[in-house]
Amino acid sequence: MTAETQVQGRTDVQGFLAEHAEKELLRLAVVGSVDDGKSTLIGRLLYECNGLFEDQVAAVKRASAGGEIDFSLFTDGLRAEREQGITIDVAYRYFSTKRRKVIVADTPGHLQYTRNMATGASTADAAVILVDARLGILPQTRRHAYIASLLGIPYLAVAINKMDLMDFDQAVYERLSTEFEAFARTLGFEQVRFFPISARTGDNITQPSARTPWHDGETLLGWLETLPHERRQEDAAFRFPVQYVLRPDLDYRGFAGQIVSGKVRLGDEVVVYPSKRRTHIASIDTFDGRLEEASAPASVTLRLTDEVDISRGDQIAHAEQPPRVLQDMEAMLVWFGEERLDTSRRYLVKHTSKYVPAHIEQVLWRKELEDLSEQPAPTLGLNDIAKVRLVCKRPVVCDPYRDNRRTGAFIVVDPLTNDTVAAGMILGGAGGQGAGEARSLVTASERRERLGQSGAVLLLTGTPEVRDAALRLERALFDLGRHAATVRGDAENALALAEAGLLAILYTPVPQARLVLREQLRGAGVPWLELEPSEDVDTQVKRVLDAQEKTP
Template sequence: MTAALQLNDKGDLQRFLAEHYEKELLRLVVVGSVDDGKSTLIGRLLYECNGLFEDQVAAVKRASAGEEIDFSLFTDGLRAEREQGITIDVAYRYFSTRRRKVIVADTPGHIQYTRNMATGASTADAAVILVDARLGILPQTRRHAYIASLLGIPYLAVSINKMDLMDFDPAVYARLTKEFDAFASTLGFEQVRYFPISARGGDNITQPSGRTPWHDGETLLGWLESLPHQRRLDGAPFRFPVQYVLRPNLDYRGFAGQIASGTVRVGDEVVVFPSKRRTHIAAIDTFDGSLGEASAPSSVTLRLADEVDVSRGDLIAHAEKPPVALQYLEAMLVWFGEERLDTSRRYLVKHTSKYVPAHVEQVLWRKDLEALSEVPAESLSLNDIGKVRLVCKRPLICDPYTENRKTGAFIVVDPLTNDTVAAGMILGAAGEAGDQEARSLISAEERRARLGQSGAVILLTGTPEVQTLAPRLERALFDQGRHVVTVRGDAENALALAEAGLLAILYTPFRRRGWGCGINSAAPVSPGWSWIPPTSWSAR
């Protein structure tokens, strides 16, 4: 590496390795808009923290156009990235300081690659967001900050970059920090810290800068070293999604996977979900031998004391702190798909180690990142963030995202293209438990495919002669191959039949008081009746 380690004997090497092993781990993500200097900042950290090999430094020096090192080349490794001067893929780099080890993710700033940014931020303990001092707070800056808070990242460093191009003017720094602070104060970060930096010049990154005497002197690296350790989930409930069933011979049956959270010990009472069968942990096996206990994020094989039917996708948890089973749930979605969210389509939800068919029943609202308001929406487009009501074919064994980032997160997959179209964070159950049991498990799309028609209400009103018109209309539609039924005066019953996929002829000599029908696309087909989609009914 750029700074050689002087290890005199085997004992020095062992001590060095032991100290390195004991250092706390910090997962860091660097975000921001296009050309804010994210890759340059990370390259500077790697260079000054001795996180590079000598041949890497030599290669980048040769590739740099001028005499100065282009630090962005340490992370932007794709040819397209170097040609365009932008980050496309998430690049993970590693360096070590005196106090801790750091895994840093360099994420794209381009709006087209917001999905990559969310991927890189999903496992982070802290985030650094860069703001170009020349351009100020941009819409993409707000979007990335909101996604970081949505993903549960507690600590945020706001680095006002390229201050050298603004002559390190303290008024520029004060204006941008005030503007961002007004935005960030509503996002729920535990701590937000501001730094005036120059990634190219190295100011206030690892060493205090003499060009910012008005700054308190704290550096970005010093702040990273001072953060409390976040990844120890010793007190979290035990969660073990089963990834694979091992059956090498008749005498061995083990369930392999990665511990998502918590700690498990031999003899612990556990419950297997969704069957809810209780048993005990008989053994914890690894490649190196059996263990008495294991904690997240270890990958282990569990053997159970009883013969319990367990398959891939099941979840093993402690009996005293079980997860929840949700089939109807509310979640936050970050939409990645090029095509808009279609509430009539079925998607696949990938949660822990299993796929579940699901559909979005309703978009509750979409987040306006400029006004920080929740605006009504019927769908979500590329890079939109919104709250939805999700209906799954089988219950998800999960926890709210705020309590467990592993079992509270999921992705949405388009089954036709196999593309990941959204990332989701579970908020909790949708409505009351009784409402969940009463909801149908059959989607409107499935009913259309089975019946060959969409459900609707045909409303007949006016003179008493509609009483004779209704059966004639029912006969005519039935002879045309339609699934149709006649209802007299009961609007609730007609609506229920329409939601089941039938054509419900609702007739009454006089319009029923208290009901209104919003006829948005229904021109009368015949005098006295109209075609009313069930979704247009509204009680007044």
């Protein structure tokens, strides 16, 4: 091989990679009941779109014992899956066409693994649901379609499979299409498209079939190529859940995480939640250097112009597009746990990068998937789907799931076993609440206007003389016309006073209590400021008044 040929080969590869990188991405979930042919369909797509290696094809041909290729073997990789002929775990496969790249989630159809199906479909932009032409619309088919709609998937293809076993009877196809369309009309999909296919023989998958002259000729792959590509998150509201606080030396303090939606630029005004402290973006750092701007789904480290108390689980957002701060919320749950829901127990809610103690106060209704009716239910069992009222111990900075899939989703963890027992989608505040303050009929802005101040907690800890310092501060604030009260060691009481609009001076002479009180205040969604008892009262008052001016 000459040097010129080598250079030409490298150029061709680089050009191919550059062209591939520019292709639009579609995330696709394939769902359906047991033995509807999901794995076979995906195997067929991989085979006909050249998404397989030669040794994979050779191995499956050998396993097919010289007969027709068993396309399901390209995806069912676990030994248990091959032995039982079912899909157990979610398998992700990749192929590309001339126009786009496709990531396919092959999800389980067995009732026992509905939770795996919900996990696999949670990031999809479109879904294909298979229906066995011999068996028709099954309860599990309805369950999967409802979960797909619940997860916000906008586009659904209904593939009536195994039409070859029904002699491609048009009447069978139209009957099943009409039945499913009546069911899907209530689910809110943007588009539902029907295809008569045979995954085993390839009819209407990548090429039109001569055996369905009554079909309009569109293929499943052709439909996938015409869909809008992955839902873009750059134009959504900026959301940045903090994952780590980086402090490699005394001169650097950055907040690392992934931008889950929107974009951020140097100099942008942002608000840190739940403390609601305002600041600006001083730097956007990456491993390769500083950026002028960054957008979802980039992982970056943000540095701020002000010293703000931020920890893992806090969230940074633009001031003009605030998230919601909720403790009592209504949500949809898909119950994964083998043990039934116990409304008297405490669970953990994992939302973005934060764990919050919570309990499911009430099951408002359970969805009956046969007729989509809402049935009363005292508890939930495996694979049940329900609307619940969730009460969190600390505020959750979130968005409704319909507005933002990343900040509107959560999982429920059993703290005793560490098992994930449910996946949830936030609908909004319980009883129409919009923020942590909305549990009162008096709003924070009304309190500010009446009292001339914003409620906050002022923390003083660590010395025997701290009580005297707290009382002197209360007196000084009162003399300036501010409404203040002192509280010893009770964060809950101090927070209640702050929510009522007062300046609650929380003090304790016990140094060891400082970290506990900080943690309670940090997650409460109420402004708070830590003061040094050794400072003179004039300095303390100035810091309080400066913080009041910055409080929205």
